[in-house]
Amino acid sequence: MIRAIGAAVLAMATLAGGRADVQAQAVALTGGLVYPISSEPVEGGTVLFVDGRIAAVGVDVDIPAGAEVVDVTGSVVMPGIIDAMSYYGIAGEDMNEVPNPLTPELRIIEAFAPFGTFGSGEAGEIRVRELLSGGVTATYIGPGDATVVGGQGAVVKTAGARFDDLIVREPAAIDITLGGRPASTYREQSRSPSTRMAVVAQLRDLLVRTQEWMATSDAADAGPRNLGMEALARMLRGEIPARVQANATRDIRVAIELAEEFGFELVIDAGAGAHQMRDELADRGIPVVLGPISHPYISGEEIPDPGDYGGVDERNAVWLNEAGVHVSLASFSRGFGRFGPGVAGQWLLIDASIARGHGMSEADVLRAVTLNPAEVLGVADRLGSLEAGKDADLVVFDGDPLSIRTWATRVYVGGQLVYEREN
Amino acid sequence: MRFTLCKVELTHGVLAALVGGLAPAVVTTAARAQEAPVALVGARIHTAAGPAIENGTIVFADGVITALGAGVAPPAGAEVVDVSGMVIMPGMLDNHSHIGADSRDLNEFPVRFGPQHRIRDVLSPDDAFWKGAVKGGVTTVITGPGSGEVSSGQAIVIKTWGESIDERVVKERGGLKIAMGRKRPDQSPTTSMAVTAMLRAKFIEAQEYQARWDAWEEGGQEGPAPPRDLAMEAVVRVLTGEDRIRAHVHQAHDILAIIRLSQEFDFSLAIHHSTEAYKVADDIAEAGIDVVGMPLFTRIALADEVMATGTLMNEKGVRFTFHTDDPVVGSKWQRGNAGLGIRYGMTEQDALEAVTINPAAIAGVEDRVGSLEVGKDADIVVLNGTWYEVSTLVTRVYVNGMVAYDREGEVP
Known part of the structure; x- marks a missing residue:
């Protein structure tokens, strides 16, 4: 029966001479335990999606x-996992433009290569199988953390027919790094900024120059163009946030101070020490994209430097969440099996399980890998929950999504079945 | 840098208290x-x-x-x-760890063959990471030197908690570490071939070294004893069965090479990391060696075949254990390795044994720990x-x- 309908749809597509994915295509997943995330779980629910968008979610859905x-039946259906910070698909040598500590003009999307390594794989639609196996359907990608202002990040999907289909938002943020990591980059080269003070001074100076540029060239639309200033102007006008990687409380403090001084929207990345400032972060409404807890993310270094990294704790997410901070769990992973400081992206739910074990509720934990990242990335109108009108990016799990034994058995992106696994 | 961690904690905590005239009882009498x-x-x-x-x-x-x-x-x-x-x-065991040592002390890079080096001599009892291992339920580790050299030295079997390093030692001979495969290009050997050739030469040298001592003993210890060589003594212990080889090895051809050497020189062998063990599983089973294998919890994205190494080794009757390679993964996640093993097809009992009795048996301490x-x-x-x-x-x-x-x- 199902096969017959599938064949009919395919035949229609063939007759129309177009691709199947642009034809009216309705899929109903029935009988599962549905976690819409934006509302209470639905047992024996149906998720209906048409033309790549969710049409209905509930028990009584007209198919x-x-x-x-x-x-x-017996499976769990939930929105695709969103990794709020990764370097997925970025070659190591393309992550950091080290010769210049301040490069707001760089765009990560121009280094993004989701096609697999050279000479491997098969021709066809783009599938990042490694991430899809973990139910990850979208990720933020950004420049690396070795310099101060790395450039502009993007939100991309993990599957699509063409490269442009993958891009959800670009630019999505400006990536900035504070603390010991950029200082050590330039200290090794005996050049500035080799101290925390200089890192902040250079950043502040750049933001002042941007304000001046905005007041003259940008406002009058007359002066010479400056791609870096244009990018930072978007940040200062509040169109995109600043993603500031800061682990130590002193660096988080600096980020808050700069956000106040220049009036930009701030997101704290990595945040190993963020729990020590949780009340302040909650009061100010500053979200945190937390580094992985199944392996201590240490800003590119293997072993914690206590000067940079006072107090990593598996309960970080729990504490932040309890205090009312908007928390997303992220992998900070590198692509293609690269051995990086983060965890491998497909295992994000394992980090969620750890947070669950320490007392974060199931609803909050699942939100921290779906709707929260969608919100912090500015794409919640399209991604992050199962609601009518949103993209049909969803995962079917063969059990409790927080059990280490559970597998993603079907993954849909834009309504297309892009990953399937039999167990 | 771990040492720095301890130093800073001491500086900020203990010294500040001392300066303030509020010296706490630093040495507890547990x-x-x-x-x-x-x-x-x-x-x-x-x-x-x-x-x-x-x-x-x-x-x-x-x-x-x-x-x-x-x-x-x-x-x-x-x-x-x-x-x-x-x-x-x-209490779980982790058969491949670097816990307790400053990462800068793990590899004496200028010395390509350094079996005389002992991890025991650089273990810090204060290392905050021991605590993480204990909290994670790992009570015994085999901690050893790194993999930057052809041989980086001797590992030790030690508990993760106790009064002093000496009291915590379960077994002095935790295995002699060798590292197969390519090395840094600044000094020979750099290729896999040359590494294997160097090992073969060193094992022969150890046989000759032992023969000199045997001759001196058999000759009634007449004349001056042969000069002692600490490196050769460590290799001789492997040849006499007092210790065994723990071999860092990823690629299938290197696994076959170290099996060949183990048969040529008749030593006891466990391969570590063993990333491509799945490609030569029958050779491994036939050789009767032990496998300390993947995954490394969530740290590296690996092919399904690698993630399922434990399942395959159990099918082949090979003794298998997981490892954390702490600090690559914190020792406390050894339990998570077992969870991933079950995910990829191991039975719960096999996965349990792979973090308890198997690593104990591989380390030769199953009479005391592991079950x-x-x-x-x-x-x-x-x-x-x-x-x-x-x-x-x-x-x-x-x-x-x-x-x-x-x-x-x-x-x-």
Whole structure:
């Protein structure tokens, strides 16, 4: 029956001479335990999506004639996992423009290569199988953390027919790093900024120059163009946030001070010491994209430097969440099996499980890898929850999504089945 | 840098207190031996020596397990601890770790062949990371030098908790580390071929070294003794079976090369990391060597075949254990490795043995640790749920019958 309907849809597509994915295509996942994230779980629920968008979620959903019906009884259906920080698909040598500590004009999307390593894989639609196996359907990618202002990040999906289909938001933020990491980059080269003080001074100076530039060239639309200033002006006008990587409390403090001084929207990245400032972060409404807890993310270094890294704790997410801080869990992973300081991206739910074990509720934990990242990335109108009108990016798990034994068995991106696993 | 960590903690904590005239009792006088017998009552007990015991009791005294079973009554005078609803498993082992040492002390890079180096000489008792291992339920580790050289030295079998480094040592001979495969290009050997050739030459040199000593002994020790060579002494211990080789090896051809050497020189071998072991599983099974293998918890993205190494090795009858390579992954996630093993097809019992009795047997300390059995060390982990789930917390850890970690006392 299902096969017959599928064949009919395919035949229609063929007759129309177009690709199947642009034809009216309805899929109904029935019988599963549905976690919409934006609302209470639904047992025995149906998720219906048409033309790549979610049409309905609930128990009594009218399934249109001709829809492909997939019985997922016994499984869990939830929105695709969103990794709020990774370097996925970025070659190591493309992560940091080390010769210049301040490069707001750089765009990570121009280094993004989701096609697999040279000479491997098969031709066809783009599938980042490694991430899809963990149910990850979107990720933020940004420049690395070895310099002060790395450039502009983007939100991308992990599957799509063409490269442009992958891009959800670009630029999505300006990536900035405070603390010992950029200082050590330039200290090794005996050049500035080789101290925390100089890192902050150079950043502040750049923001002052941007204000001046905005007041003259940008405002009058008359002066010579400056790509870096244009990018920073977007940040200062509040169109995109600053993603500031800061682990130690002193660096988080500096980030807050700069955000106040220049009036930009601030997101704290990594945040190993953020729990020590949780009340202040909650009061100010500053979200945190937390580094992985299954391996201590240490800003590119293997072993914690206590000067930079006072008090990593597996309960970080729990404490921040309890205090009312907007928390996302992120992998900070490198792509293609690269041995990086973060965890491998497909295992983000393992970090979520650890937070669950320490007392964060199931609802809050799952939110921290779906809707919260969507919100912090500015894409919650399209991603992060199962709601009518949103992109049909969703995962079917064969059990409790927080059990280490559970597998993603079906992953849909834009309504297309892009990953399937039989167990 | 770990050393720095300790130094800073001391500077900020202890020294500040001293300067302020408020010297705390820095040296605590922890009880060196368990005093009264303890009975843990009511838990589901995974012994790693047989099927799980429901509603079991485990009794230990003087640091050793004295009784274990479903119908065991606590002895008179015992401290009875109600752990009903909880889960108990043996203290885990991690057969490949660098815990306790500053990472800068792991490789003497200018010396390409340095079997004389001993990890024992650089172990810090203060290393904060020991605590992480204890909290994670890892009570014994085989910690050793790095993999930057063809041989970087001698590992040691040691508990993660105790009064002093010396008291914590379970077995001095934790294996001689060698590292197969390509090396840094600044100094020979750099290719896999040359590394294997150097090893072959060194084993022959050790045979000749031993022959000189044997000749001197057999000749009634006449004349001056041959000059001692600390490096050769370490290799000779491998040739005589007093110690074994722990070989860092990733690629299949290097696995075959080290198996060849083990047969040529008749030494006992465990391969470590073993990334491509799945490609030569039959060769490994036939050679009867041990595998310390992948994954490294969530740290590296690996192909499914690599993630399922444990499943395949068990099918082939090869003794297998996971590792954390601490600090690559914190020792405390050894339990997570087992969880991933189950995810990729291992039975719960095989995965349990792969973090308990198997690493103990590979290290040659299975008479003392690695399972819960009468007469063995009371190294016991209490958990609040399914032992292999990462959402399950370790709530209490006993080492030698003493409480080494207690979550109640720690929260928040």
